[in-house]
Amino acid sequence: MRYNRNEAFRFAFKEPLHARFSIYEVNGKEVETTEGEIQLMDLSPSGAKTYTELNIPYTANNSVKITIHFQLNESTYNFKGKIVWKKVWSDGFMYGVSFLVNEDMQQEIVKQLKIHVKSLKN
Template sequence: MLYKRNEYFRYTFGNPLEGEFRIVIDDDQGEESSPGDCQLIDISPGGAKIFAKFNIPVEHRSVRLHVKFTLFEEVIEVLGVIVWRKPYTGGYMYGFDFDEDATLEQIIVKELKLRRRSEKN
């Protein structure tokens, strides 16, 4: 297992954050599955732990996902790969590694700061 030592924090939600995912069928064509519901358990600028009732087949290849969620105000859409899956009550937990994107990382950090400030008030 590789560890991202340059990743400086992971934010765990008190209540899981609702989101939507689509399995990317063909990256070149932009072809995706129909949407499914998911919940974000925690997030960092480079990835997230998500829960879904759907059993995404990850045994034989890297499965790409398109995940959409809102941390505070801005709708965030991110592409990436599932790096692990574990059975969990009523579904599965997935480790989701975002594609590298410095702009997206900055947006996630900014939105998390705004979310945290609003939770304190």
């Protein structure tokens, strides 16, 4: 597990965590999209590094908000987040997503990541 100085911790998955996402807002305007596949490369209490083959219409000059649906351990999550960076990667794109969650949900992520790490040791 790697640590980022600005975070409680950020867990990098050996095998990406499969998830689904949809866009719900672009530049402050509500939109509805179909769900697409996305992979969580790492996860922290405040966000995630993700990968998808889909080209999300994010640039530094616009705002894109998404909902990410994923399962960690036995719990299912639906987190809203804002894309904060984009990079071309392999056959797709990496995106940094900052979660729009309260402190209770951040603590829940920490708890679930600790459970996940323990399960890897068994």
